[in-house]
Each structure stands twice: as structure tokens, then as C-alpha cells.
Amino acid sequence: MADHLFKVEGLRLSFPDLAAKPLFRPAPRIEVLKGLNFSITAGKVIGIVGESGSGKSTLGRALVRLLEPDSGTILFDGADISHASPSDLAGHRRHLQMIFQDPMSSLNPRQKVGTIISGPVRFHHLAGNPADAAAEALERVGLPADILNRYPHQISGGQRQRVGIARAIALSPRFILADEIVSGLDVSSQAQIITLLEKLVADLQLTLAFISHDLSVVRRLCDRIIVMHAGQIVEEADAADLFSNPQHDYTRNLLAAIPLPEIDDQWLSAS
Amino acid sequence: MTEAFLSIENLSARVAAIGTPILRSVSLKVIPGETHGLVGESGAGKSMIGKAIMGLLPRAIEITEGEIWLEGRNLLDMKRGERRRIIGAQTAIIPQDPLTALNPSRRIGPQMTDRLTHILGWAERKAQVRALGLLEEVHIRDPKRVMHSYPHELSGGMRQRVLIAAAFAAEPKLIVADEPTTALDVTVQKQILRLIAELKAHHETSLLFVTHDMGVVAKICQRVSVLFSGRIVEQNEAASIFSNPGHAYTKSLIQATPRYDRPDESLLPVDPAILEALDREIATHDRQQGTADG
Numbered sequence: 009m010a011d012h013l014f015k016v017e018g019l020r021l022s023f024p025d026l027a028a029k030p031l032f033r034p035a036p037r038i039e040v041l042k043g044l045n046f047s048i049t050a051g052k053v054i055g056i057v058g059e060s061g062s063g064k065s066t067l068g069r070a071l072v073r074l075l076e077p078d079s080g081t082i083l084f085d086g087a088d089i090s091h092a093s094p095s096d097l098a099g100h101r102r103h104l105q106m107i108f109q110d111p112m113s114s115l116n117p118r119q120k121v122g123t124i125i126s127g128p129v130r131f132h133h134l135a136g137n138p139a140d141a142a143a144e145a146l147e148r149v150g151l152p153a154d155i156l157n158r159y160p161h162q163i164s165g166g167q168r169q170r171v172g173i174a175r176a177i178a179l180s181p182r183f184i185l186a187d188e189i190v191s192g193l194d195v196s197s198q199a200q201i202i203t204l205l206e207k208l209v210a211d212l213q214l215t216l217a218f219i220s221h222d223l224s225v226v227r228r229l230c231d232r233i234i235v236m237h238a239g240q241i242v243e244e245a246d247a248a249d250l251f252s253n254p255q256h257d258y259t260r261n262l263l264a265a266i267p268l269p270e271i272d273d274q275w276l277s278a279s
Numbered sequence: 280m281t282e283a284f285l286s287i288e289n290l291s292a293r294v295a296a297i298g299t300p301i302l303r304s305v306s307l308k309v310i311p312g313e314t315h316g317l318v319g320e321s322g323a324g325k326s327m328i329g330k331a332i333m334g335l336l337p338r339a340i341e342i343t344e345g346e347i348w349l350e351g352r353n354l355l356d357m358k359r360g361e362r363r364r365i366i367g368a369q370t371a372i373i374p375q376d377p378l379t380a381l382n383p384s385r386r387i388g389p390q391m392t393d394r395l396t397h398i399l400g401w402a403e404r405k406a407q408v409r410a411l412g413l414l415e416e417v418h419i420r421d422p423k424r425v426m427h428s429y430p431h432e433l434s435g436g437m438r439q440r441v442l443i444a445a446a447f448a449a450e451p452k453l454i455v456a457d458e459p460t461t462a463l464d465v466t467v468q469k470q471i472l473r474l475i476a477e478l479k480a481h482h483e484t485s486l487l488f489v490t491h492d493m494g495v496v497a498k499i500c501q502r503v504s505v506l507f508s509g510r511i512v513e514q515n516e517a518a519s520i521f522s523n524p525g526h527a528y529t530k531s532l533i534q535a536t537p538r539y540d541r542p543d544e545s546l547l548p549v550d551p552a553i554l555e556a557l558d559r560e561i562a563t564h565d566r567q568q569g570t571a572d573g
Contacts, residue, residue, distance in 0.1 A: 195491070196532075197548070199537070199546045221465060223465075224538050225537050227539040227542045264469075265468065265469040266465055266494070267472075267497065268538055269497050269538070271497055271517060271518055271522070272497070
């Protein structure tokens with residue numbers, strides 16, 4: 009019996025195309041998500057992959073309700089949040105957390121790391137001392153306690169990304185959205201962050217949606233994978249099946265395009 | 280042994296104001312028709328080597344030592360104007376971010392023909408014909424329309440194709456490609472890599488390919504220099520770099536790259552002991568340089 013944390017049905021979302029807007033009439037809409045159906049099981053890591061423009065980030069933002077869908081339903085923990093008002097969402101916000109791609113622009117440069125992590129804990133009035141929660145979260149992501157008193161610009165890129173993770177897990181949320189969180193990092197920091205996420209997922213039973221264009225990273229982290237193309241889900245499968253037996257041509261092309269670090273003279277010419 | 284087209288000897292550079300070394304006695308050769316990969320993590324100085332060749336180093340950085348030989352002439356000995364003509368005629372760069380490399384307020388056509396008319400003194404008409412031909416060569420449909428477009432009207436992959444076409448326009452003998460595919464999707468990346476390889480073979484160009492991606496290095500480079508803190512820690516044929524890496528740092532860069540075909544293999548970040556050993560090596564190098572200078 010699967011316990012669905014998210015259940016999404018017929019999700020459609022569009023943006024106004026301002027470049028094509030006639031002077032006195034409303035802008036035509038560009039449909040970005042074209043009717044998506046899927047669910048996310050509690051305690052699992054789901055990977056959302058696809059090329060840029062496929063709608064994967066838009067899908068993520070609709071899940072945490074930073075965007076409101078045109079139609080369709082998003083059930084989070086049994087509650088329909090697809091058109092919930094900001095005040096209705098307030099109760100859910102703590103459980104819908106995000107980790108961002110670029111920690112430099114998602115951490116307030118004028119706050120110390122301690123304030124950055126404890127701020128949301130204080131905001132949501134969680135039990136216990138916010139400073140203690142910050143220290144605990146920092147320890148979980150493997151950073152020394154003296155980082156609490158530093159500013160984001162005083163720590164390295166890999167450390168900043170860990171602070172972003174600490175801020176999200178400090179709230180013990182039921183769901184975390186991670187949007188391209190390792191693409192800006194060097195291989196060495198990337199390997200550390202992936203290993204850390206693997207550990208956190210196991211320790212804290214996180215439910216995580218991991219958006220990435222890097223299928224090698226997704227293969228390591230995710231239990232289930234959604235492949236998106238032009239606003240539609242072209243394939244959804246367990247990670248092991250998707251890689252051993254991709255059903256869709258688009259998925260096969262994505263796989264074939266990954267350059268593995270080994271010499272292969274045929275790779276470039278193979279389609 | 281083929282004569283090297285580009286030969287960098289013992290090149291050192293530093294931030295002038297504070298003396299922090301950026302490049303530490305870097306030597307490398309690129310023979311005609313070869314792709315040489317410069318690989319390393321951010322801050323290793325890999326882009327700086329390309330910029331030093333092109334004379335595009337930021338003003339704050341000074342070259343303290345070394346030579347850059349291009350076809351038997353030392354670029355660092357030349358007067359500015361002479362150097363500019365040689366670099367403009369013999370070399371070209373494919374930048375990482377096509378949107379910042381193109382002028383947003385000018386059409387694509389004149390941006391492609393600038394070098395041909397200004398440095399090579401071609402007639403406008405001839406330069407335009409050449410640009411059209413090249414846009415066809417990089418598989419752009421409707422090149423006439425693209426010539427009249429502004430950069431924002433093209434997709435990221437298209438813009439990168441335009442810059443590749445522009446790079447090959449003057450038949451340069453050396454192209455510096457500075458992370459040309461980092462901002463692109465894997466599928467577009469593969470198309471662009473294939474395109475660069477095709478044009479390189481057709482025009483018999485040498486390529487200096489700057490990247491942080493060991494996967495890309497494995498697919499397109501014949502020789503590789505691995506950089507750390509402005510120092511080359513290993514330089515070898517790509518085949519031996521990947522089958523039998525000579526330096527522990529190279530090996531750990533390869534091992535830290537996740538692979539979809541080996542999901543259960545443990546992913547090891549670079550061992551701190553290796554980094555400490557490298558730091559010691561570099562400190563020793565800096566001391567020796569210091570005594571040699573002093």
C-alpha cells in the first residue's frame with residue numbers, strides 16, 4: 009500500500025506570451041504544463057528530468073505552490089492545494105521547502121548563516137530554541153559550528169549549498185524540492201553534496217523531488233524518475249528500469265548524449 | 280615529431296597588486312590538428328591560459344615569466360598592434376556564454392564579419408558571402424534570416440552555433456574554446472561537440488579546449504593537461520589519462536564524476552590528503568620561484 013504524499017491529476021499551467029501581446033487585447037497563453045498525472049510516494053526520492061524548456065522547473069514550482077495551475081488538482085497530504093489562497097497555504101508552507109540552484113542568490117548576503125537557518129524555524133513557531141535547531145541542522149549537513157557566525161560570502165560554494173540544505177531540513181518538512189542543486193558545483197563538491205543527500209534521505213526519510221538535467225546524478229539519488237519533454241511526461245518508471253530499459257526514444261537520446269569519462273571513439277559520431 | 284603550432288613555456292602570472300600567483304610555470308604544446316584539453320576545478324586557472332594566449336587577461340593580472348610561441352614567434356615580445364594582428368588572423372575564441380559574447384544591439388551578420396573586414400581587410404560583400412557559407416556549415420537553416428536577427432531572437436544552441444561559425448570565419452589555425460558547452464543541455468552539448476569536431480577536421484584547426492567535465496575531455500581531446508591552482512599536475516595522451524591516470528588528483532577527478540551506468544559504485548570526493556600534498560608541492564614551487572627571483 010503506497011502512501012501518496014502528492015497526487016497530481018490533469019495539471020495544466022500556462023504563462024502569458026507578452027512578446028506576442030496585441031496592444032489592447034490580452035496576451036496569448038503559452039502552455040507549459042499540458043496535463044500531467046503522477047503521484048509522489050512518501051519517503052521516496054523522485055527525479056524530474058528533461059531538457060531546458062521541458063517544464064521541469066515549472067512543475068516543481070507548481071508543486072510547492074509558488075505558481076498556481078490553470079486547471080487540474082494537486083493533492084498534498086490529502087488536501088487540495090491547487091487553488092488554495094495564501095492564507096490557506098500558510099499551514100502547509102513549513103512542509104513545502106525548497107533548495108535552490110544558486111546558493112549565492114538564495115541566501116541573504118546580509119545575514120549570518122545562523123540567522124539564515126534559524127529564521128524560518130522562528131517564523132513557523134516550531135517548538136524548541138531556533139538557535140539549537142540551526143546548530144543541529146548544520147551538524148546534520150556536516151558543517152562545523154563556527155560557520156553559524158559567518159556570512160555567505162565568507163564560505164565556499166560547496167559549504168553554501170550545504171547551508172541551503174540545512175535551512176530546508178531545519179523545519180523537518182514533509183516535502184523538499186531540490187531544483188538543479190548540484191549543477192553549479194565542481195565535481196568534487198558535487199560528489200560530497202550527492203553523498204550528503206543520500207545520507208539525509210536515509211536518516212530523515214525525506215520525500216524529495218530532485219530536478220536535474222544530469223541523468224547520472226539522478227540515477228544515483230532517485231527511486232523513481234519522470235522524464236519530461238515539451239510540457240508532457242513522456243516516461244515514468246523506477247530508476248533501475250528506466251536506465252536498463254528506456255521505453256521512449258526521447259529518454260534513449262538523453263542517455264546517449266551523456267559523455268561518460270572513458271575513451272570512446274564512436275560516441276561523437278553515434279546519433 | 281610535428282612542429283607545435285602553439286607552445287607555452289614556463290608561463291607564470293599573478294595578481295599584480297597582491298602578488299597571488301594565478302599560473303605557476305605552465306608549459307604546453309599544441310600540434311596542428313590536435314585537440315588539447317585543459318581540465319580542472321574552478322579557480323585552477325584553466326581559463327586564464329586561454330586568456331593569456333588571446334591577450335585578454337584582466338588588467339589586474341600580470342605575466343611575470345614565460346613565453347607564448349605562436350608559429351615560431353613569441354607573442355609576449357611583440358608590440359600591442361602587431362600582436363593584435365597576429366592573434367586576430369591566426370586564432371579565435373569560442374566563449375562559454377554566447378549571450379554575453381554577442382552585442383545585444385547589433386544584428387548577427389555584422390558581428391560575424393567584423394573580424395574579416397577589420398583585421399583581414401576583406402570587402403564587405405566577400406565577408407558576407409563567407410559568413411553565409413559558414414552558417415550553412417554549422418547547420419543553421421535559413422542563414423539569411425539569422426544574419427538579420429538580433430541575438431535575443433535565437434535559442435541558446437543557435438547562438439553557440441553562430442559563435443562557432445564566427446570563430447572559424449577567418450580560417451584560424453588555433454581556436455580556444457572556453458567551456459563552450461557548459462551552459463547547454465546534454466543533447467545540445469553533443470550536437471555542438473560534434474559540430475566543433477567536424478569543422479576542426481575540415482579546416483585542420485588546432486583546438487585548446489577548456490572544460491571542467493572529464494566526460495567531455497574523454498570524448499574529444501587527444502592530449503590533456505590537468506590543472507590545480509595554476510599548476511599542471513599531469514599532462515599526457517587522453518588515452519592514458521583515462522586508462523591509467525598518473526596522478527592521484529587526476530584519478531580522483533575521474534572517480535568523483537557520477538556515472539549512470541555505475542549507480543552503486545561509491546562516489547568519492549577528492550581525498551583531502553591529495554589536496555594537502557598538492558598544496559605542499561605548490562608551496563615548494565612558490566618558494567623556489569621566490570629564491571630564483573630574489
